[in-house]
Amino acid sequence: MNWSAINIIGVIGAALYLSGCSPSVRLxxxxxxxxxxxxxxxxxxxxxxxxxxxxxxxxxxxxxF
Structure with missing residues (x-):
């Protein structure tokens, strides 16, 4: 694997990880x-x-007065 593939996998992994931590607002x-x-x-x-x-x-x- 080269560095660009590792970077892409890292960015996708970080996006998936952070999307699970998104806050929610309920009214x-x-x-x-x-x-x-x-x-x-x-x-x-x-x-x-x-x-x-x-x-x-x-x-x-x-x-x-």
């Missing part, structure tokens, strides 16, 4: 559904009512 849906827990405090409505009451109180008593 699968989870078995359980995804749960998102959100704890949100809603204070906007309460503040709006308080602000309206304060505005009414201030406009009724101009000498407060």
């Amino acid at each position: 699968e849906a989870p078995e359980k559904p995804i749960e998102i827990t959100m704890n949100v405090k809603i204070e906007h409505e309460i503040r709006l009512k308080v602000e309206k009451d304060v505005d009414a109180l201030i406009s009724g008593n101009k000498d407060l």
